Amino acid sequence: MSTVVNRPAAGVARALGAGKKYIIAFGLIVLLFVLGELTVSNFLSLGQFLLTIKLASFIALFALCQMIVIAAGGSGLDLSVGYTATMTAVLTAAIMDGQTSNLWIAVLVALGIGLVVGLLNGLLTAYVRLPPLVVTLAMANILQGVINVYTAGRNITGRPAPVLQIIAAKSTGIFPNILFILLIVAPIVMVLLYRTQLGLRLFGAGSNETAAYLSGVDVKRVRCAAFVISGVLASLIGLLLLGNMGIAFKDMGSNYVMPSIAAVVVGGVSMAGGDGNYLGVILGAVFLQTLTNLLVALGWGDAGKWLGFGIVLFILLIVYVSNRRGR
Amino acid sequence: MEEVGNRSNQTNPAAGGSAPRTVLGSSADGTAPALGRLLSRPGFSRLLILAVMFAITAVLQQNFFEPRAVVRNINAFAPLILMTMGQAVVILSGGIDLSAGTALSLLTCVLTTVMRKGDPVTGVYALLVTFVVALATGAINGVGLGYLRIPPVIVTFATSFMWLGIALFLRPTPGGETVDWFKVFYNPASVGGMPGWARAAGAYLPPALVLVLVGCVLWLVIRRMRTGRYIYAVGSNSESAYESGINTARVQMSASIINSLFIFLTALFFVGQNQSGDARMGDPLTLRAIAAAVVGGIALSGGRGSVFYALVGALILSFVNKIIFFANFPNAYQTLFSGVIIIVAIAGSQLSTLVERKAS
Numbered sequence: 001m002s003t004v005v006n007r008p009a010a011g012v013a014r015a016l017g018a019g020k021k022y023i024i025a026f027g028l029i030v031l032l033f034v035l036g037e038l039t040v041s042n043f044l045s046l047g048q049f050l051l052t053i054k055l056a057s058f059i060a061l062f063a064l065c066q067m068i069v070i071a072a073g074g075s076g077l078d079l080s081v082g083y084t085a086t087m088t089a090v091l092t093a094a095i096m097d098g099q100t101s102n103l104w105i106a107v108l109v110a111l112g113i114g115l116v117v118g119l120l121n122g123l124l125t126a127y128v129r130l131p132p133l134v135v136t137l138a139m140a141n142i143l144q145g146v147i148n149v150y151t152a153g154r155n156i157t158g159r160p161a162p163v164l165q166i167i168a169a170k171s172t173g174i175f176p177n178i179l180f181i182l183l184i185v186a187p188i189v190m191v192l193l194y195r196t197q198l199g200l201r202l203f204g205a206g207s208n209e210t211a212a213y214l215s216g217v218d219v220k221r222v223r224c225a226a227f228v229i230s231g232v233l234a235s236l237i238g239l240l241l242l243g244n245m246g247i248a249f250k251d252m253g254s255n256y257v258m259p260s261i262a263a264v265v266v267g268g269v270s271m272a273g274g275d276g277n278y279l280g281v282i283l284g285a286v287f288l289q290t291l292t293n294l295l296v297a298l299g300w301g302d303a304g305k306w307l308g309f310g311i312v313l314f315i316l317l318i319v320y321v322s323n324r325r326g327r
Numbered sequence: 328m329e330e331v332g333n334r335s336n337q338t339n340p341a342a343g344g345s346a347p348r349t350v351l352g353s354s355a356d357g358t359a360p361a362l363g364r365l366l367s368r369p370g371f372s373r374l375l376i377l378a379v380m381f382a383i384t385a386v387l388q389q390n391f392f393e394p395r396a397v398v399r400n401i402n403a404f405a406p407l408i409l410m411t412m413g414q415a416v417v418i419l420s421g422g423i424d425l426s427a428g429t430a431l432s433l434l435t436c437v438l439t440t441v442m443r444k445g446d447p448v449t450g451v452y453a454l455l456v457t458f459v460v461a462l463a464t465g466a467i468n469g470v471g472l473g474y475l476r477i478p479p480v481i482v483t484f485a486t487s488f489m490w491l492g493i494a495l496f497l498r499p500t501p502g503g504e505t506v507d508w509f510k511v512f513y514n515p516a517s518v519g520g521m522p523g524w525a526r527a528a529g530a531y532l533p534p535a536l537v538l539v540l541v542g543c544v545l546w547l548v549i550r551r552m553r554t555g556r557y558i559y560a561v562g563s564n565s566e567s568a569y570e571s572g573i574n575t576a577r578v579q580m581s582a583s584i585i586n587s588l589f590i591f592l593t594a595l596f597f598v599g600q601n602q603s604g605d606a607r608m609g610d611p612l613t614l615r616a617i618a619a620a621v622v623g624g625i626a627l628s629g630g631r632g633s634v635f636y637a638l639v640g641a642l643i644l645s646f647v648n649k650i651i652f653f654a655n656f657p658n659a660y661q662t663l664f665s666g667v668i669i670i671v672a673i674a675g676s677q678l679s680t681l682v683e684r685k686a687s
Contacts, residue, residue: 075478128674129681131627133425133480137614138669145663152659258488261481271481303499307492313485314471322475325569325576 021268021320025283028266032290040297046174052289054176058244060285061182061237062260063267064189065230067281069132070264071193072226073206073219073273074125079136081234081260083143084117085253088238090147093158093248103161110235117143118231122224132227140257147250156248164243178240182282189278202226207274258306259288262313271321288312373624373639380646387653398533402513402600404645405535406593408638410616411623412542413589415637418620420582421562421629422472422479426487427590428613430464432606433494434594439503439604450506458591464490465587469580476576487613494606501605505598512538512599534599538592539638545588546634554581563630611665618669619644621676644672 036043062081069076091113092106121139125132160168167177193199204212205222213219234253242248266284269276291312295304385391391400410427417424424430437460441453464486471482510518515529549555557578560568569575593612598604617627623640625632651664 075480077480077484124670124674128677130673130677131423131480133423133484134614134617134621134627134673135670138618138666138673141611141614141662141666142670143666145660145666148659148662152657258484261484265481271478301495301499303492303495305492306488306495310485310488310490310492314482314489317471317477317482317485318475321477321481323477324475 021277021280022283025266025268025280025287029283029287029290032287032294036290036294036297040294043294043297048293050171050174050176052286052293053179055292056282056285056289057176057178057182058237058241059256059259059263059288060282061185061240062234062256063263063281063285064185064278065233065237066260066264067267067269067276067278068202068233069226069230070269070271071202071206071273071276072223073209074132074223075271076125076132076223076226076273077136077261078121078227078230078234079133079257080117080121080139080143081230081237082253082255082257083140083147084114084231084234085238085241085256086248086250087143087147088113088235089242089245089248089252090150090156090250092239093156093160093242096158096161096164098159098161100161100163103163106161106239107236110239111232114232114235115228116231117235118228119224121231122227125227126220126224140254144254151250156250158248159246160239160242164239165246166243168240168243169246178244181240186278186282193276193278203274203276205274206272258309259285259292262309262316263288265313265316265320268320271317370624370633370636370639373622373636373643377639377643377646380643380650384646384649384653387650394530398535400649401533401539402535403649404642405539405596406612407615407619407645408539408641409542409589409593409596410612411619411637411641412546412634413586413593414616415620415623415625415632415634416546416558416582416589417472417479417586418617418625418627418629419562419632419634420558420579421565422579422582423483423617423627424468424583424586425480425483425613426464426468426490427483427586427616428609428611429487429490429494430461430587430590431593431597431609431612432604433464433490433497434461434591435598435601435608436494436498436503436604436606438509438594438598439505439602440497442503442505442509444504444506447506447508450509453506453509454595457594461587461591461594462584464590465584466580468587469583472583473576473579491606494604498604498606501603501608503604505602509599509602512595514599535596538596542589542592543635543638545585549585550634554578558582559630561630614669615644615665616641618673621673624676626680644668647672 033044042048062085065078065081069078088110092109095109096102096106117139121132121136124130124135167181170177172180193202201212201217201222204215204217205219209219212222238253241252245252263281263284265271266287267277267280267282268284269281288309291308292305295301295308298304300308388396390396410431414424414427434457437457438453441449441456443449467489468483468486471477471486472479475482508518511521511529512534515521515534516526521529546555557568557573558581560571560573561575561578565575568578597608619641620632620637621627621640622643623632623637625634625637625640647668648665651668656664
């Protein structure tokens with residue numbers, strides 16, 4: 001399923017199967033921990049590792065949105081996930097106001113936001129045929145604008161329902177609860193993608209548009225649906241983010257966009273579409289969070305984080321995606 | 328000005344090699360009435376829209392034609408115009424540059440880091456160093472786009488974070504110092520010890536306009552060269568360009584570097600204007616420049632459109648922003664409106680292109 005046949009084998013990784021990409025991602029994580037242990041004292045500890053897992057879970061959840069959109073092909077990417085989540089968090093914080101009884105309204109609002117944003121993205125990319133990147137970037141701007149307007153006259157008030165805090169912020173024993181969410185989501189995603197018609201259509205639209213069309217797949221609708229799924233997921237993740245942070249603020253989701261895309265690339269998913277291995281993506285998320293921890297521990301701050309992410313993404317693109325022409 | 332005929336290029340994609348000038352009158356086959364022909368030219372409709380926007384702004388802004396207001400408008404429009412022209416070149420070559428805005432931020436940070444306020448000669452060093460950095464950003468993007476053939480969107484997304492990281496290293500918070508004479512890129516009259524003729528010239532020919540003209544001349548020259556034609560060829564059909572012996576990688580590299588020159592010009596203006604560097608200031612310009620290029624008729628699929636009409640697109644977007652400014656909405660609405668305008672503008676352009684194609 002995950003073999004890419006429509007492009008000539010060029011990169012090192014192209015020849016390697018998905019299994020080997022796991023090993024690469026896993027090796028990178030181990031390498032980072034070793035580097036961290038050598039340069040920063042007390043980098044490798046159980047507490048540190050569990051914290052990494054917790055923060056990586058959020059990246060992995062956002063990366064799921066990206067993976068689905070990328071898998072649907074048509075050079076799909078969703079840059080609006082960050083602000084979709086932020087908008088949901090900002091709006092639902094006031095609705096829930098710390099009451100679990102209001103959770104269902106918040107969930108409905110979240111679904112509504114996700115649906116509208118995803119549908120707009122999907123219609124504009126699949127049917128008006130605009131590049132996903134431009135559409136979703138502009139959508140991110142619009143959502144940011146809506147948040148600005150909403151917060152212009154008032155403070156962001158309200159707190160998440162306690163249930164959300166338990167799910168997103170608390171731990172059971174030593175394990176963060178969000179990890180269990182991921183452990184539930186991951187198998188479901190894998191089954192949906194690899195064992196159902198839905199997954200088959202998604203990968204079909206991504207790997208070979210014409211073939212999929214000729215075998216009766218409505219490629220446009222599939223791609224539109226991918227954006228809707230991405231929007232709804234991002235919106236629901238906004239609830240979890242809110243649960244984790246305890247309060248909502250204007251930029252809470254925007255820093256996840258870059259890592260979510262990078263995680264997909266690190267996870268060895270083809271950027272050309274038609275492929276999607278969520279387990280690899282989760283490893284990618286853990287790798288990126290470990291990298292962040294290391295750079296922060298070294299005192300390089302934001303600058304180091306973004307530079308590090310940029311370089312890692314660039315190098316992995318060269319290894320996994322580049323398609324050099326032999327002249 | 329050349330206008331690459333949408334239709335002829337489409338019916339014969341392989342003709343990309345000599346596309347820019349051969350197709351000028353091809354849509355006019357003599358059967359349609361003259362007026363209809365004129366209206367159906369994509370370039371004309373854009374000029375018409377521009378004229379309308381211009382007129383509305385002129386009515387709304389009372390002192391529109393006073394020299395001071397003219398200069399102020401030129402200053403406000405120049406950055407987007409320059410960034411759009413650069414972006415247009417990359418898009419024409421079949422790419423897109425998501426890192427343009429952060430590259431601009433990076434250049435302002437480099438400029439203000441090298442310069443020392445009391446030491447005029449550091450301004451020269453800053454110019455040289457920044458020029459080299461600009462070329463480097465273009466070259467790195469060019470390697471990714473051209474030689475490694477990574478999808479343009481994702482590779483420039485990656486490099487944008489590299490530029491952001493470096494810019495934040497140099498300048499975690501906005502600021503920095505500049506030499507006094509650097510204001511020459513914004514307002515020569517405010518530079519101490521400026522000879523009288525230069526002040527006078529600055530009053531009639533604002534530096535922002537000069538920078539835009541430099542950009543126009545740059546593209547005029549390149550378009551006449553082989554590289555200019557190859558950019559269209561590679562953009563409209565990379566495979567056939569490659570098969571007819573064009574070094575597509577080098578062409579895309581050139582396009583990327585040309586773009587970085589436009590970004591360099593923009594950075595000069597910004598630092599002249601603000602006397603400071605800022606690692607985040609360029610971000611919004613990326614998307615606005617892409618949108619302006621689309622409004623100007625640059626096809627995002629590459630190979631179709633004209634850089635000078637992209638300039639028209641940038642003017643249209645600028646005037647629209649200005650008109651909305653006159654409507655006096657609260658500041659909080661700014662991001663929202665600019666986002667909506669961009670979506671509407673690109674969706675509108677795309678739909679009109681689709682309709683045009685169906686009609687032909």
